[in-house]
Amino acid sequence: xxxxxxxxxxxxxxxxxxxxxxxxxxxxxxxxxxxxxxxxxxxxxxxxxxxxxxxxxxxxxxxxxxxxxxxxxxxxxxxxxxxxxxxxxxxxxxxxxxxxxxxxxxxxxxxxxxxxxxxxxxxxxxxxxxxxxxxxxxxxxxxxxxxxxxxxxxxxxxxxxxxxxxxxxxxxxxxxxxxxxxxxxxxxxxxxxxxxxxxxxxxxxxxxxxxxxxxxxxxxxxxxxxxxxxxxxxxxxxxxxxxxxxxxxxxxxxxxxxxxxxxxxxxxxxxxxxxxxxxxxxxxxxxxxxxxxxxxxxxxxxxxxxxxxxxxxxxxxxxxxxxxxxxxxxxxxxxxxxxxxxxxxxxxxxxxxxxxxxxxxxxxxxxxxxxxxxxxxxxxxxxxxxxxxxxxxxxxxxxxxxxxxxxxxxxxxxxxxxxxxxxxxxxxxxxxxxxxx
Amino acid sequence: xxxxxxxxxxxxxxxxxxxxxxxxxxxxxxxxxxxxxxxxxxxxxxxxxxxxxxxxxxxxxxxxxxxxxxxxxxxxxxxxxxxxxxxxxxxxxxxxxxxxxxxxxxxxxxxxxxxxxxxxxxxxxxxxxxxxxxxxxxxxxxxxxxxxxxxxxxxxxxxxxxxxxxxxxxxxxxxxxxxxxxxxxxxxxxxxxxxxxxxxxxxxxxxxxxxxxxxxxxxxxxxxxxxxxxxxxxxxxxxxxxxxxxxxxxxxxxxxxxxxxxxxxxxxxxxxxxxxxxxxxxxxxxxxxxxxxxxxxxxxxxxxxxxxxxxxxxxxxxxxxxxxxxxxxxxxxxxxxxxxxxxxxxxxxxxxxxxxxxxxxxxxxxxxxxxxxxxxxxxxxxxxxxxxxxxxxxxxxxxxxxxxxxxxxxxxxxxxxxxxxxxxxxxxxxxxxxxxxxxxxxxxxxxxxxxxxxxxxxxxxxxxxxxxxxxxxxxxxxxxxxxxxxxxxxxxxxxxxxxxxx
Numbered sequence: 001x002x003x004x005x006x007x008x009x010x011x012x013x014x015x016x017x018x019x020x021x022x023x024x025x026x027x028x029x030x031x032x033x034x035x036x037x038x039x040x041x042x043x044x045x046x047x048x049x050x051x052x053x054x055x056x057x058x059x060x061x062x063x064x065x066x067x068x069x070x071x072x073x074x075x076x077x078x079x080x081x082x083x084x085x086x087x088x089x090x091x092x093x094x095x096x097x098x099x100x101x102x103x104x105x106x107x108x109x110x111x112x113x114x115x116x117x118x119x120x121x122x123x124x125x126x127x128x129x130x131x132x133x134x135x136x137x138x139x140x141x142x143x144x145x146x147x148x149x150x151x152x153x154x155x156x157x158x159x160x161x162x163x164x165x166x167x168x169x170x171x172x173x174x175x176x177x178x179x180x181x182x183x184x185x186x187x188x189x190x191x192x193x194x195x196x197x198x199x200x201x202x203x204x205x206x207x208x209x210x211x212x213x214x215x216x217x218x219x220x221x222x223x224x225x226x227x228x229x230x231x232x233x234x235x236x237x238x239x240x241x242x243x244x245x246x247x248x249x250x251x252x253x254x255x256x257x258x259x260x261x262x263x264x265x266x267x268x269x270x271x272x273x274x275x276x277x278x279x280x281x282x283x284x285x286x287x288x289x290x291x292x293x294x295x296x297x298x299x300x301x302x303x304x305x306x307x308x309x310x311x312x313x314x315x316x317x318x319x320x321x322x323x324x325x326x327x328x329x330x331x332x333x334x335x336x337x338x339x340x341x342x343x344x345x346x347x348x349x350x351x352x353x354x355x356x357x358x359x360x361x362x363x364x365x366x367x368x369x370x371x372x373x374x375x376x377x378x379x380x381x382x383x384x385x386x387x388x389x390x391x392x393x394x395x396x397x398x399x400x401x402x403x404x405x406x407x408x409x410x411x412x413x414x415x416x417x418x419x420x421x422x423x424x425x426x427x428x429x430x431x432x433x434x435x436x437x
Numbered sequence: 438x439x440x441x442x443x444x445x446x447x448x449x450x451x452x453x454x455x456x457x458x459x460x461x462x463x464x465x466x467x468x469x470x471x472x473x474x475x476x477x478x479x480x481x482x483x484x485x486x487x488x489x490x491x492x493x494x495x496x497x498x499x500x501x502x503x504x505x506x507x508x509x510x511x512x513x514x515x516x517x518x519x520x521x522x523x524x525x526x527x528x529x530x531x532x533x534x535x536x537x538x539x540x541x542x543x544x545x546x547x548x549x550x551x552x553x554x555x556x557x558x559x560x561x562x563x564x565x566x567x568x569x570x571x572x573x574x575x576x577x578x579x580x581x582x583x584x585x586x587x588x589x590x591x592x593x594x595x596x597x598x599x600x601x602x603x604x605x606x607x608x609x610x611x612x613x614x615x616x617x618x619x620x621x622x623x624x625x626x627x628x629x630x631x632x633x634x635x636x637x638x639x640x641x642x643x644x645x646x647x648x649x650x651x652x653x654x655x656x657x658x659x660x661x662x663x664x665x666x667x668x669x670x671x672x673x674x675x676x677x678x679x680x681x682x683x684x685x686x687x688x689x690x691x692x693x694x695x696x697x698x699x700x701x702x703x704x705x706x707x708x709x710x711x712x713x714x715x716x717x718x719x720x721x722x723x724x725x726x727x728x729x730x731x732x733x734x735x736x737x738x739x740x741x742x743x744x745x746x747x748x749x750x751x752x753x754x755x756x757x758x759x760x761x762x763x764x765x766x767x768x769x770x771x772x773x774x775x776x777x778x779x780x781x782x783x784x785x786x787x788x789x790x791x792x793x794x795x796x797x798x799x800x801x802x803x804x805x806x807x808x809x810x811x812x813x814x815x816x817x818x819x820x821x822x823x824x825x826x827x828x829x830x831x832x833x834x835x836x837x838x839x840x841x842x843x844x845x846x847x848x849x850x851x852x853x854x855x856x857x858x859x860x861x862x863x864x865x866x867x868x869x870x871x872x873x874x875x876x877x878x879x880x881x882x883x884x885x886x887x888x889x890x891x892x893x894x895x896x897x898x899x900x901x902x903x904x905x906x907x908x909x910x911x912x913x914x915x916x917x918x919x920x921x922x923x924x925x926x927x928x929x930x931x932x933x934x935x936x937x938x939x
Contacts, residue, residue, distance in 0.1 A: 061639030150626030204782030
């Protein structure tokens with residue numbers, strides 16, 4: 001039996017890895033859902049022998065739209081790069097009015113889905129979804145909904161629920177928290193009326209009985225989880241936060257097929273299924289054109305609900321006139337003027353010692369080093385650029401030892417390059433020096 | 438089973454030769470990455486995760502614990518010697534620590550940092566072992582109103598850092614606040630002051646500001662001020678450790694730093710900036726020689742360093758008892774737990790007591806190991822000050838550039854770094870204090886968000902800050918810190934006037 005199982009896995013794994021190197025970009029900081037997806041992929045791709053050395057890169061920020069923009073810009077035409085994406089990125093594209101969308105990348109496959117839960121602390125006055133909805137219908141603003149970042153899956157679901165029970169989504173008092181920890185503590189501490197979050201983050205609390213689940217966004221009740229669905233309680237919504245992978249624009253049809261084959265092989269392994277179960281993710285594998293169509297319809301759904309919620313473009317107009325930015329800018333202007341006046345009065349004090357003939361010469365030398373570093377780092381590579389930077393900085397402080405400084409410049413650049421690229425797995429631009437080390 | 442018996446068992450399983458090796462590896466690695474600007478423990482653990490998958494979870498967590506504590510410690514070394522804080526928790530240390538190093542007392546500063554970290558780490562880990570569940574209950578009572586009040590209190594630390602001119606100090610603060618406006622407004626999700634540059638959507642990274650103002654600014658300033666002049670080499674003080682007077686001045690700040698850092702670390706808001714600066718403020722206010730602060734007062738190193746490490750231990754309390762990650766490193770540790778099929782949270786202590794207590798025991802061991810590693814090295818590191826300046830500053834700028842680049846792998850960050858560095862040079866030349874800008878960037882967005890969250894939850898009722906007892910207490914404390922010295926002076930003036938003979 002065991003031998004058979006081993007034989008089966010062995011036969012599934014291609015003898016020759018499809019990829020020597022495969023880069024998986026997680027458009028989020030280490031620890032979040034996208035990062036975990038990327039690292040699980042890394043693990044499975046490597047163990048199943050699909051890619052010899054899969055590498056995860058994190059480009060965090062702005063609900064993944066920064067990573068998306070960089071991916072489109074830097075990886076165009078690269079057949080060995082993947083970007084983790086999903087519903088939250090669609091939300092980010094709409095709310096931040098991003099210049100790039102998922103239409104700018106090549107869809108490969110949807111991978112996973114995660115249900116959302118509505119939870120309250122055990123001491124909450126709301127014991128069922130009905131209680132909550134009654135209070136919500138009566139005075140929508142009195143119910144504060146605590147969840148993840150603005151425009152993300154949590155707020156989208158809050159808007160969908162409001163629309164389904166006949167409350168204008170604009171009146172949802174949604175409190176966005178950054179990161180799961182902050183939202184979780186606000187919900188456990190009863191700071192908000194109800195929490196709206198992914199199931200995986202809340203499962204341990206549910207199991208321990210520290211929170212009560214009012215509803216889950218699945219179509220059917222889940223086995224082993226005592227949670228009624230939204231639908232069975234009269235809120236006709238089914239919702240999940242899906243995650244997917246996409247490839248850079250401009251790749252060839254052959255490259256695309258190869259990536260699709262790698263992902264298909266990956267989702268068929270038993271390791272992938274084990275890890276999905278461990279992270280409480282649902283297998284939502286959907287490839288090719290079916291996934292592309294799905295992404296288009298989801299984008300429309302997200303756009304509609306976020307417009308109804310009043311985030312995004314008109315949110316921008318609102319926050320520019322918030323009192324706080326005006327206060328800060330006014331303070332900057334007032335104290336800037338005051339500081340300028342006092343500085344001009346005390347000007348003579350700050351002159352460098354009279355013995356110094358050219359105080360700005362050394363600064364200018366460093367400026368030349370910095371400028372050459374900025375210009376050369378990407379085309380010529382980190383090694384040359386930072387050796388040059390080091391040498392110019394050393395010249396700024398030193399008149400006698402140009403050769404010693406040059407030797408140290410090369411030594412330090414090489415050690416920094418080796419340390420970052422190999423030990424920390426943070427590749428620095430190689431430029432013309434690619435292949436030297 | 439009593440706590441102590443459980444902890445004893447933890448020590449029994451942590452004290453194997455293999456586990457000690459992992460602890461040693463972790464603390465060494467942690468210290469090394471703490472020294473590198475821009476590379477934190479979060480990234481290191483993330484990189485190591487796939488490698489450690491085949492490892493026994495206990496060994497892996499012992500190593501991660503070592504990395505975590507080691508990084509907190511390593512950050513202080515570059516702060517003190519090079520005026521380049523490796524991470525935000527070490528900014529407060531740089532203020533007086535670097536002045537001490539300039540005066541040849543770098544070894545003493547490093548020693549008080551190491552001992553303070555050890556004392557704080559040990560006491561806070563003990564607090565973690567004994568009171569974790571109780572403390573979490575209190576921490577959960579902190580809502581947005583309380584966090585706003587806490588941020589307001591932390592802003593008072595600015596008063597200890599303003600320098601000679603009020604206008605210049607406040608300008609520096611507002612510069613930081615203005616930089617903090619850049620990026621997505623997290624409450625609405627819309628972009629502010631990002632000028633259409635996608636990368637600015639995420640705001641300006643505080644690491645860029647810190648390395649730019651401190652490391653790059655300092656290098657440029659040294660070039661401007663001294664250039665190629667031959668300078669007298671720093672004379673290291675003959676005695677490399679701490680003298681009797683420095684011991685006497687250090688031990689109270691260590692304990693106070695622990696008392697400030699640990700509870701603030703538990704709060705799920707995270708971050709080491711508030712505890713370290715509140716400790717700095719406390720020490721300056723309690724000191725008999727407040728005028729020494731900013732010119733090499735050892736209390737200004739001892740307190741914040743202890744607060745930093747105590748806060749790092751505090752972060753583990755909500756992580757282990759609630760499964761609540763309150764810092765980037767805690768988030769990746771949570772992911773590491775999940776990789777092993779473990780779920781930190783209310784059930785972890787009862788489901789896997791062996792793992793929890795071994796982890797806690799190994800934190801004690803790692804802490805002791807850090808002390809053993811770093812005390813003898815203090816004298817060695819202090820010799821960095823003797824390096825020829827061209828090599829020292831060349832190395833600083835290369836490391837600063839790589840650190841900035843590796844944050845997002847983008848040359849835009851490196852350009853931003855040098856732009857900030859140029860501003861740092863001008864601020865030094867015209868004698869603007871630098872630290873208020875950093876505080877503004879860290880605390881401004883925090884205060885704004887929590888204020889708006891609190892008001893949104895209360896449906897626009899501004900009295901919420903005063904009707905909630907915890908928030909009202911914190912605001913009263915802030916008012917006392919701000920107005921206290923002025924009121925005392927007023928009262929004294931009044932009394933002397935009253936006593937004056939007619």
